[in-house]
Amino acid sequence: RKEVEQDPGPFNVPEGATVAFNCTYSNSASQSFFWYRQDCRKEPKLLMSVYSSGNEDGRFTAQLNRASQYISLLIRDSKLSDSATYLCVVLDNYGQNFVFGPGTRLSVLP
Amino acid sequence: NAGVTQTPKFQVLKTGQSMTLQCAQDMNHNSMYWYRQDPGMGLRLIYYSASEGTTDKGEVPNGYNVSRLNKREFSLRLESAAPSQTSVYFCASSGYYEQYFGPGTRLTVT
Numbered sequence: 001r002k003e004v005e006q007d008p009g010p011f012n013v014p015e016g017a018t019v020a021f022n023c024t025y026s027n028s029a030s031q032s033f034f035w036y037r038q039d040c041r042k043e044p045k046l047l048m049s050v051y052s053s054g055n056e057d058g059r060f061t062a063q064l065n066r067a068s069q070y071i072s073l074l075i076r077d078s079k080l081s082d083s084a085t086y087l088c089v090v091l092d093n094y095g096q097n098f099v100f101g102p103g104t105r106l107s108v109l110p
Numbered sequence: 111n112a113g114v115t116q117t118p119k120f121q122v123l124k125t126g127q128s129m130t131l132q133c134a135q136d137m138n139h140n141s142m143y144w145y146r147q148d149p150g151m152g153l154r155l156i157y158y159s160a161s162e163g164t165t166d167k168g169e170v171p172n173g174y175n176v177s178r179l180n181k182r183e184f185s186l187r188l189e190s191a192a193p194s195q196t197s198v199y200f201c202a203s204s205g206y207y208e209q210y211f212g213p214g215t216r217l218t219v220t
Contacts, residue, residue, distance in 0.1 A: 032207050043200055043211035044153070087152070091207065096141065096160055097168075098202075098209055102152040 003027060004101035006088050012107045017078045021104045023071040023088030030099075032091035033064055035073050037084040038103065044087055047073075078108045112136055114212035116201050122218045123191045131186040131215050133201030141204040142184035144168075144176060146197040147214075153200065159184055191219045 006023045013019050025033075033050040048055065050062040050071055061074040071088055088101035114135045123129055135142065140161045145153040145168075155168030159178040173195060175187045184203075188195060196219045201212040 034208065041198075043214050046208050046210070049208065089209075095207075096158065097155070098143070098204070100145075100153040 002102075003099045004088055004090050006086075006101040007104045009103075010105040010107060012109060013078055014109050015078055015080060017108075018074065018076045019078060019106065020075075021073045021086055021088075021106075023073075023101055025069050025071070025088075025090045025099075027090065027092060027099075028066075028069060029093035030090045031093055031095060033062075033071050034089040034091075035060075035062055035071075036087040036089055036100075038087055039084050044100075047086070075106075078106075080108050080110060082106060083108045114201055114203055114210055116199075116212035116215050118215060119213065120216050122220065123188075124220055125192060127191050128187070128189050129191065130188075131199055131201075131217075132183070133185065133212055134183045135201075135203040135210075136182065137203060137205065137210065138181070139203035139205045139210075140181070142178065143202040143204070143209070144174075144184070144186045145200045145202065146170065146195075147200060148197050156186065156199075191217075193219045195219050 035047040036044040037047045038044040050064045054063045059076045063072045085103040085105045087103045090099045117132045143158040144156040157176040159165045162181045199215045202209045
């Protein structure tokens with residue numbers, strides 16, 4: 001089993017839609033969790049950290065379920081500019097190794 | 111603040127040639143990383159350095175060497191390039207939790 005798995009995608013949604021991405025991780029001792037976005041041919045950029053209580057940043061909401069080892073990202077009112085690949089990232093229990101999921105590609109269509 | 115910088119942005123090598131990819135960060139981060147990303151695949155860790163003077167192998171270290179020259183700089187060397195090393199190389203740095211990436215080096219080995 002891969003350490004971090006994500007919905008394979010791609011997701012093609014119309015502008016204004018709500019879309020949710022799922023991620024599971026295998027190391028139960030993992031300590032920190034993140035969502036990054038990566039535009040085509042660019043570097044990954046931090047979108048948001050994921051806290052145990054869940055957190056929201058504008059149209060983006062992240063949830064963490066430690067018992068199920070599951071992380072989610074919800075995007076409301078999708079914009080064309082949200083089109084990108086979304087990477088789920090888990091920091092291991094030693095606090096050194098960031099493990100990246102394969103990414104889920106999102107295309108928001110006009 | 112430049113963040114994480116990488117040079118060069120693009121490079122074409124012939125099989126057997128050597129080169130060094132340079133990375134520098136100005137965020138006073140202790141940890142630095144080198145990843146490669148192949149088309150349609152996630153980021154794979156080549157080497158990382160938890161602090162000045164230390165380096166450790168990641169998932170795919172074969173064919174590479176690294177040097178943590180000082181706290182700011184972390185270089186990646188290909189001693190004898192092979193076509194299998196054609197990829198996009200990203201350097202990243204991390205303080206306590208979040209990682210920040212450089213713009214990448216696109217390397218082609220012919």
